[in-house]
Amino acid sequence: MSLLDRINDPSDLRALGPDQLDQVVREVRERHIDVVSQKGGHFGASLGVAELTVALHYVFDTPRDQLVWDTGHQAYIHKILTGRNDRLPSIRTRGGLAPFCRRDESEYDTFGAGHAATSISAAWGMAVGRDLTGEDFDVVAVIGDGAMGCGLAYEALNNAGHTGRDFIVVLNDNDMSIAPAVGAMNKYLTGMITNPAYNKVRSLVKEVLHRTPTAVGDVMEELAGRMEESVKHLLTPGLIFEELGFRYVGPIDGHDVRQLVETFGRVRGMRGPILVHALTQKGRGFTHAEDDPWTWHAAGPFDKVTGKGKKSSPGLPRYQKVFGKGLVELADADPRIVAITAAMPDGTSTDVFQEAHPDRYFDVGIAEGHGVTFAAGLATRGVKPVVAIYSTFLQRAFDNVVHDVALQGLPVVFGMDRAGIAGEDGPTHHGALDIAYMLAVPGMTVTAPKDGSEMLALLRLATQRNDGPWSVRWPRAAVPAAVPPLGEIEPIEPFTWELLRNGADCVLLATGTMVLASLEAAEALDAEGVRCTVVNCRFLKPYDRSVFEEMVRSHPVVVTVEEGQVSNGFGAYLAREIDALELETPPRVSALGMPDAYVEHGARDGLLAEIGLDPEGIATRVRHLVASRPEMEPA
Numbered sequence: 001m002s003l004l005d006r007i008n009d010p011s012d013l014r015a016l017g018p019d020q021l022d023q024v025v026r027e028v029r030e031r032h033i034d035v036v037s038q039k040g041g042h043f044g045a046s047l048g049v050a051e052l053t054v055a056l057h058y059v060f061d062t063p064r065d066q067l068v069w070d071t072g073h074q075a076y077i078h079k080i081l082t083g084r085n086d087r088l089p090s091i092r093t094r095g096g097l098a099p100f101c102r103r104d105e106s107e108y109d110t111f112g113a114g115h116a117a118t119s120i121s122a123a124w125g126m127a128v129g130r131d132l133t134g135e136d137f138d139v140v141a142v143i144g145d146g147a148m149g150c151g152l153a154y155e156a157l158n159n160a161g162h163t164g165r166d167f168i169v170v171l172n173d174n175d176m177s178i179a180p181a182v183g184a185m186n187k188y189l190t191g192m193i194t195n196p197a198y199n200k201v202r203s204l205v206k207e208v209l210h211r212t213p214t215a216v217g218d219v220m221e222e223l224a225g226r227m228e229e230s231v232k233h234l235l236t237p238g239l240i241f242e243e244l245g246f247r248y249v250g251p252i253d254g255h256d257v258r259q260l261v262e263t264f265g266r267v268r269g270m271r272g273p274i275l276v277h278a279l280t281q282k283g284r285g286f287t288h289a290e291d292d293p294w295t296w297h298a299a300g301p302f303d304k305v306t307g308k309g310k311k312s313s314p315g316l317p318r319y320q321k322v323f324g325k326g327l328v329e330l331a332d333a334d335p336r337i338v339a340i341t342a343a344m345p346d347g348t349s350t351d352v353f354q355e356a357h358p359d360r361y362f363d364v365g366i367a368e369g370h371g372v373t374f375a376a377g378l379a380t381r382g383v384k385p386v387v388a389i390y391s392t393f394l395q396r397a398f399d400n401v402v403h404d405v406a407l408q409g410l411p412v413v414f415g416m417d418r419a420g421i422a423g424e425d426g427p428t429h430h431g432a433l434d435i436a437y438m439l440a441v442p443g444m445t446v447t448a449p450k451d452g453s454e455m456l457a458l459l460r461l462a463t464q465r466n467d468g469p470w471s472v473r474w475p476r477a478a479v480p481a482a483v484p485p486l487g488e489i490e491p492i493e494p495f496t497w498e499l500l501r502n503g504a505d506c507v508l509l510a511t512g513t514m515v516l517a518s519l520e521a522a523e524a525l526d527a528e529g530v531r532c533t534v535v536n537c538r539f540l541k542p543y544d545r546s547v548f549e550e551m552v553r554s555h556p557v558v559v560t561v562e563e564g565q566v567s568n569g570f571g572a573y574l575a576r577e578i579d580a581l582e583l584e585t586p587p588r589v590s591a592l593g594m595p596d597a598y599v600e601h602g603a604r605d606g607l608l609a610e611i612g613l614d615p616e617g618i619a620t621r622v623r624h625l626v627a628s629r630p631e632m633e634p635a
């Protein structure tokens, strides 16, 4: 029987002797590799924290002590050790374990996450809450060096330092974000750790201290102590944290489980805010991932020996790839175009831009708000920034979009990937709100293309007009049709809609991914005698007023269809516009979109069908509406 078979929860782990922990670490790693190789999922980060996870659950009294994982993509081994090992193969599937941490999944998941850099703030809240309610437990936040580049982490440190409250932050420093970590903080941490002088001086000081006879004692000791302190201040990577009011412990080897147990044991007895700096290797224990942690951040099913992916790649490229390539073509022709990503070079395919135009490519780290305001600054100087940020992560930067870009009418283009249902990453990653939040911004041009070619045409138009903020959204999906080179794509007249088919019973005003789904629905309904018009509403705001009025006046049923949150979305926006027409016999209006609820994780197509945003769901809704339509005014 393996040790892991005997561990149902951390109390079983704590019943083991310290000399058994290396074996536990080996077994949890093996289990993680086994499951992800079969099912796919986040991979390298959990491997990197195997020892940390075991040591933390071994030393701290979880779940009484509160352990807060940042982002949660590294929590697979945490799930294995906290009663969810059996269900691990279900992770990321509909009804299965969540991709990240969730409070409603386990009492060991003390704080839900998916977006980066929330752990210190949340854990600090728990520590203060504990003190306010007179309770007694430890609070530990575990944050990666990538997430540590996010402003939110510093806001939290700034708030927590120098307070004297008991609070522990573990900095899991693997020198990687998804891509290599960027920025000054990264350089600071790496520079210090790799500085041989630091380690040399550190051990020298310790040696001198030990050798000095007690006769010279006090003076020497004090001198040496001060020397160590000043050397530490000169050279330690912890200086910045010490200055912020945290006691700095480290750097320690994050793959030495005994050392980790010993360190956490000591830290547990210390008072005040403490930061433990652990050095780890992303992908540890799986050679392919150690060699290429960027590629192995997440993986589809793969062969454990060769590391080769098991799924053959599909025929048509993903939107993100088309965007990346198209943006390079746009930038080839216009030297003022620059690309900005917030730590997602491959997720947004701006990595190809980096290769083509390295001097016009900016990875700002996990700092979406800063990225947007940085773009606003660039735009004041005549540069044309294209900000490529996932719809869900751009939520972080809403005020920057409003206050720094739109209010000043600055021409920044927002390219929002993963708009709509993001699939297996679940509710933290679905891009449900961007239509609602972009429509709410005065002066924002809001667009959604029906396919890859239209996406590039809209982006080209946005950079050509350069007359205020624009947003373009696209899904986490393959494009529905092949995309020709940019030069062969027809230009789009600004703010026009596209009439795709005619029918007298109903008009479907569809946006983005819902255009082709609506066309399919309309064709199916045609066979039943229900005649639908379908319009491609590629401009949501400003929109095509003349086509809009004509459609609304000539159809008894108007259905808007969008892959976005239905409250305050395109349908709600158009309902108001229809109302403003003050028609004597207004049409029946219905808005289809994502529900006013959090959509769970699972395969994208299945989720779309579940919420009625597939051709069948659209047809069902239209059938019902047409059957109960009001009488039209006689022409």
Ligand SMILES: Cc1ncc(C[n+]2csc(CCOP(=O)(O)OP(=O)(O)O)c2C)c(N)n1
Residues within 6 Å of the ligand: 045, 048, 071, 073, 074, 114, 115, 116, 143, 144, 145, 146, 147, 148, 172, 174, 176, 177, 178, 282, 342, 343, 344, 366, 368, 393, 396
């Ligand atoms: C606000 C936000 N932006 C971007 C991401 C995408 N993302 C997920 S994990 C990750 C890297 C995190 O790096 P780090 O904290 O160092 O953890 P590691 O994976 O290296 O263990 C990024 C950028 C996110 N989850 N949240």
